[in-house]
Amino acid sequence: MTGEFSPGLILILxxxxxxxxxxxxxxxxxLALPVAAFAYLLTLPQGDLGIVNIGGLSLNxxxxxxxxxxxxxxFLIATLICVVYALHLRDTVQHVAALIYAGSxxxxxxxxxxxxxxxxxxxxxxxSVFLIWSSRTxxxxxxxxxxxxxxxxxxxxxxxxxxxxxxxxxxLAFGVLALDAPxxxxxxxxxGIKAAFPILHAxxxxxxxxxxxxxxxxxSAFTTKVAIYALARGFAGxxxxxxxxxVMAAFPIFYAVIENxxxxxxxxxxxxQLGFMVVGIGLxxxxxxxxxxxxxxxxxxxxxxxxMSMGAVxxxxxxxxxxxxxxxxxxxxxxxxxxxxxxxxxxxFPLFSGFVTKSMIMTAAMEEGHFWVWIVLLFASAGVxxxxxxxxxxxxxxxxxxxxxxxxxxxxxxxxxxxxxxLCIGIGCFPGLFYGLLPFETAYRPYTLDHVxxxxxxxxxxxxxxxxxxxxxxxxxxxxxxxxxxxxxxxxLGRSLLEGARAAGEAAWKLxxxxxxxxVSFAIAYVRRHHGxxxxxxxxxPIGTMAVWTTIMLAAYLVFFYL
Amino acid sequence: xxxxxxxxxxxxxxxxxxxxxxxxxxYAVCAVLIAIDVFVPKHGPFAIEHWFGFYGFYGFIxxxxxxxxxxxxxxxxxxxxxxxxx
Numbered sequence: 001m002t003g004e005f006s007p008g009l010i011l012i013l014x015x016x017x018x019x020x021x022x023x024x025x026x027x028x029x030x031l032a033l034p035v036a037a038f039a040y041l042l043t044l045p046q047g048d049l050g051i052v053n054i055g056g057l058s059l060n061x062x063x064x065x066x067x068x069x070x071x072x073x074x075f076l077i078a079t080l081i082c083v084v085y086a087l088h089l090r091d092t093v094q095h096v097a098a099l100i101y102a103g104s105x106x107x108x109x110x111x112x113x114x115x116x117x118x119x120x121x122x123x124x125x126x127x128s129v130f131l132i133w134s135s136r137t138x139x140x141x142x143x144x145x146x147x148x149x150x151x152x153x154x155x156x157x158x159x160x161x162x163x164x165x166x167x168x169x170x171x172l173a174f175g176v177l178a179l180d181a182p183x184x185x186x187x188x189x190x191x192g193i194k195a196a197f198p199i200l201h202a203x204x205x206x207x208x209x210x211x212x213x214x215x216x217x218x219x220s221a222f223t224t225k226v227a228i229y230a231l232a233r234g235f236a237g238x239x240x241x242x243x244x245x246x247v248m249a250a251f252p253i254f255y256a257v258i259e260n261x262x263x264x265x266x267x268x269x270x271x272x273q274l275g276f277m278v279v280g281i282g283l284x285x286x287x288x289x290x291x292x293x294x295x296x297x298x299x300x301x302x303x304x305x306x307x308m309s310m311g312a313v314x315x316x317x318x319x320x321x322x323x324x325x326x327x328x329x330x331x332x333x334x335x336x337x338x339x340x341x342x343x344x345x346x347x348x349f350p351l352f353s354g355f356v357t358k359s360m361i362m363t364a365a366m367e368e369g370h371f372w373v374w375i376v377l378l379f380a381s382a383g384v385x386x387x388x389x390x391x392x393x394x395x396x397x398x399x400x401x402x403x404x405x406x407x408x409x410x411x412x413x414x415x416x417x418x419x420x421x422x423l424c425i426g427i428g429c430f431p432g433l434f435y436g437l438l439p440f441e442t443a444y445r446p447y448t449l450d451h452v453x454x455x456x457x458x459x460x461x462x463x464x465x466x467x468x469x470x471x472x473x474x475x476x477x478x479x480x481x482x483x484x485x486x487x488x489x490x491x492x493l494g495r496s497l498l499e500g501a502r503a504a505g506e507a508a509w510k511l512x513x514x515x516x517x518x519x520v521s522f523a524i525a526y527v528r529r530h531h532g533x534x535x536x537x538x539x540x541x542p543i544g545t546m547a548v549w550t551t552i553m554l555a556a557y558l559v560f561f562y563l
Numbered sequence: 564x565x566x567x568x569x570x571x572x573x574x575x576x577x578x579x580x581x582x583x584x585x586x587x588x589x590y591a592v593c594a595v596l597i598a599i600d601v602f603v604p605k606h607g608p609f610a611i612e613h614w615f616g617f618y619g620f621y622g623f624i625x626x627x628x629x630x631x632x633x634x635x636x637x638x639x640x641x642x643x644x645x646x647x648x649x
Contacts, residue, residue, distance in 0.1 A: 257633035258641070330574060366608050374609070378618075382625040398576070453603045454612075457596050457619035464593045465626035467586060476634045482647065483640040491647050 004049040006062050006110045007072065008120070010037040011079065011103030015096045026095075027087050033099060034079040037106070041072060048112055057172065060112025066439040067293065071109040071229050073437065074297045075102060077423070078221040078304060085308055085416035086214040097130035098218050105222040109229050113172040114162035114187070117230070121158055121190075124223055125151030131215025132207055140210040146491075147207035151223075154193035161186030177234040188235060194227035195278065196271050198247045202487035204271055205255070209263040209320075213311035216263060220270055220307045221300045228277050228296045237284025245282055246376050249275025253383035255485065260478050262320040262392055263310050266303065269346065269388040272380055273299045279377065280361040283368055286440040291360025294438055298345065298353040298427060305342035305420040306392060309335050312409035312417070313396055320396070322478035327401030335409050336397040338417035345424040347389035347459055348381065353424045355455065356431035356446040363444070382462040389459075390466050395478060593619070 014033040021029050046069075050062030079102040086094065104123030111117035125148060132144035165183030166172055177184040189200075196204045204224070211219050235241065252268035252275075259265045273295070280292030312335045313328065314320045329336040341352070348354035358381070365374045408414070427434045435442050469475040530537050575581055597616045605613050612618075 253629060254633045254636055255640075257630060258637050329576075330572075369608070371609055375611075378621060379625045379629075382622040383629050386626050386629060401577075448606075450603050450605050450607070453596075453599065454618040457600065457616065458622040460589075460593050460596050460622075461619040462622040462626045464590070465623045465630070467589065469627065469630055471586070474634075475630060476637060479637075479641070480644050481641045482644055483637070484642060485640075 004044060004062050006050060006107045007037040007041050007044075007076075008103040008105070008107030008110065010040060011099045011106065012123075013103075015099035015103065018096050018099065019092050030083045030087075030095060030099070031080070034076045034083065034102075037079075038073075038076050041069075041076070050110070050112070057115070058113075059116055059172065061107075061116050062110050063112030063174075064110065066437075067229070067233065068109050070293055070297060070437050070439065071225065072106055074300050075106050075109070075222065075225075078102070078218075078300050081304065081416045081419050082214065082218050082221070084419070085217060085311070085413055087412040088410045089214060091134060091212075093130055094134045094212060094215060097127050097134070098215070101127035101131065101218060101222060105226050108226045112174055114158070114165065114174050115172050117174055118155060118158050118162060121194075121226075122152065122155040124226060125155060128219055128223060131218055132211045134212045134215060135210060137210075143207050143210040146487075147203050150193060150203040154190045157186050157193070158190035161188075161190060174233065176236070179235070179238060179240070188238075191227050191230045191234070192244075195224055195231060196227075196248070196274055197244055197278075198251060199486045201248070201252075201271055202485050202489070205252075205259075205264050205267040205485060206487050208267040208270070209261050213315045217304050217307045217311055220266070220303050224270065224274055225296050225300055228274065228281070228292065231278065231281050232289060232293055236281055236289055238282060241278050241282025242370065242373055245275045245278030245280075246373050247275070248272065248278055249380040250376050250383075253380060253387055255483055256383075256387035257391070258476060258483055260322050260480055262322055262325070262396055263307065263314070265322075265387055265392060266306050266310060269384055270299075270303055272384055273303065273346070275380065276358055276361050276377065279373060280364065283361075283364050283370070285364050285368065287360055287367070287442065287444060288364035290435075290438040290440050290442050290444070291357060291364055294360060294434070295354075295357040297434075297437075298357040298424070301420050301423050301427075302342045302345035302353055305338060305417060305424060306346065306388065308413065308417050308420065309339035309342060310392070310396070312413050315413070316406040316409060317404055321480065322391075322395040323480055325396045325402055325404065326399035327397070328404065328406070329397040330401075331404070331406045332397070332408050334414050335417065336393065338414075338421045339393050339397065341421040341424055343389040343393050345428065347385035348455060349428075349459060350447070350452045350455060351425065351428045353427035355428055356434070357427075359446050359451065359455075360442075360444055378458070382458055385459050385462050386466055390463060394466075 011033055014029075014036075018026060018030060044062075044064050046064045046066075048060050048063050050060055052059045052061055079099070082098060082102070086098065089095065101124060104120045104127055108117055108120035108124060111120060129144045129148045129151070132140050132147060134140075161183045162172065163183075164186065165177070165181070168181060168183055177187055179185055179188055193200045193203075208216050208219050231241070249272050252271040256265045256268040256272070259268060277292040277295050277299075280288040280295065283289075310320050312332065313325065316332065317325065317328070319325070345352040345354045348358045362374065362377055362381075365377060409417075431446055435444070466475070529535055576585075597619050600616045600619070607613070
């Protein structure tokens, strides 16, 4: 065993001390944890550092290479931003859960073998659910339960897959996996659940909008990105990922347009951005993989920023329903500004982070000649601007004035949003520095005249469509409602089937017990007939009768004796 | 503080005439953006990209289609807020 341990453990073990600290000391300590983990990370060379031998099994708890480092950087940045964002909170449970969750995510991306990955995979599921439960409502409790069942289910699939994989190959190493073996297929499904593949995605828009204002920011950063990392590590270049990702990028935007809960709109747009990354992984070229992981990096920052701005609104106003908001720019000008930076980044405006990351995936799709994939992704790009870029800031901060007035977000929230916003703009303006961190050397240049003009045309004319639809009243109004999604399968159909099965079981049991009851009553009646108070065998016979019978018997005996 | 407070500051956007002005400027910018398409040399591998103003028109049509389809989807998908609790 080499002496190095995963930087994730600094956060996980460090979290255990948080309940003992109070006030300013706790704040400083929590801020120091990701910084300490980062400082420790800088001392690590690249390579397989955490080899542990347990009972003949060789595990690798710390694989440091460019891919895992990139994710670790952004996870630590996200952790620091989330700690700042949540500094006003006194809720110890959330602070501890947040740090363990972040630590597990970092542990998972450094896992060099499937068993270590599995342990952190489940750690992610268990720690993160407390960020949903901490809303402390009946609704969030039940959504958290559904989330936990699905997340742990993903872990169970991973465990089954890794056991079969181990039986077949004799190795637990987490390298490139094949889909044609049953073990690989199960692992693929486990990753697919966490990456929110279509139909397996319902947990995401179900659970994320129900987290606490601060918790959902963390949720948006880690769980799905660990899955993206795992797919990039295990299934890069797997063709089936291209259609899966294309569908993922396209279908959630329809939901996002008609959804009223603005954090759920963001959950759908998160799903849509994951689609771009999955396409990139499926294409599997160096440019596409660079694009996929770069976009994951950028998405953590801009999606976190958007969730932070909506979290601030939820914190101050108490709701993020589009139907009840509007005109908040007057009360929360800073939050409005940061939200617009996040919106510009996710929409891939030039000079913002999405522009320099998403375009790598688009270009890779073009280079590989995937016309239909490209055209759908372009549609999704216009759509994401429409729902995340315009709808979120517009309905929350502008639109018709809802008359709601509140305070600006707390200082710590503003600082956290400012850091994210600065990073979004920094990556967008200086892509060269950022590209140096990517797993493959790249000569890709995002800022060419035709690319910039094309993107600006696409976005402005999309905005034009929104403006015209809005001013002509064709745009669908925000309505209080839920929209049916794949969760219907288990929340309605599944429940109905279960209810049906339960009713059928009950009826069968009744029939069974009634039939059995008849048998028993018949037996009792039979016994009673012969042995009961009126029964032939239980009748008390008078002594006189007895004497007569005895006399008769003796007489008969005498007669027989003399014969 | 509520919105009906007469002491409250009036914002520039509170005046509908300003909003209309803003929208007109925006329309003009869109027109200019499409117009300059003639001067931009194009390098993309797909022929469709070389059509005049392809990205702009595609973005516009995509968004209108997205909204109209989503509006129709509401008829199938929309349920009351307490749908799953009943």
